[in-house]
Amino acid sequence: MKILIIHGPNLNLLGKREPGIYGSDTLGDLDSKIRSLSDELGMEAEVLQSNSEGAIVDAIQSRKYDLLIINPAAYTHTSIAIRDAIAAVGKPAIEVHISNIYKRENFRQHSYISGVATGQISGLGAEGYLLAVRAAKKILSE
Template sequence: MKIIIINGPNLNLLGKREPEIYGSETFEEYFEALQTKFPQIELHYFQSNIEGELITKMQDVGFSFNGIIINAGAYTHTSIGIGDAVKAITTPVVEVHISNTFSRESFRHQSYISGNAKGVILGFGLKSYELALLSFL
């Protein structure tokens, strides 16, 4: 089983950025722990701060991987293009957010991804990614 985690803008700053919201662990550290916990999954990771790169990566893997977990960061709330990419591919997508976006600013309550995703997991910190992985097993 091949699954990719795709992270959007500013998620490369996990471990440094607003630790009261996002915690103090880097995503690379967490990703290594996920690989150890799920050895039966061929787990890949991609991060970009650039919207088009996220879309291109989804198109590249969206017909051959078994699952995509995406945390599009702020693009969740602004990118019709990412939402359209999720709709265009055949690989199931789970939308993930580290924080509970509904307990934050009102603009974070809108998602252009959710309507085309297999599911949405939010508010469980980095554990949200693990919950998303479990949904593919």
């Protein structure tokens, strides 16, 4: 079982960027937790962070995974290309957001991704990624 975790734009600034919203864990801290839990659950995790929409689409289209966990970040609200890539590959996808996008500015309350995602986890901080890894195991085991 292989999962691909994609962190979208500005998530490379975790731990420095608005810690009141995004927490104090760095992206390296988060990736270590993801890899550790994935190993514990017997899954291989590949992790990618990109600020580039095209690189994210390319990674989704690679099909070198069984399930996608994605935090599209700002692209959640703007990227039809990422949405279409997820739909095109036809693999399960879990959308994750550190903050609760539905309690934020109006423009952040719409997700182009949710309509093609298997599920969405929003507002539970970095823990949301770990919940997504556990859900991935369940989905791939069924």
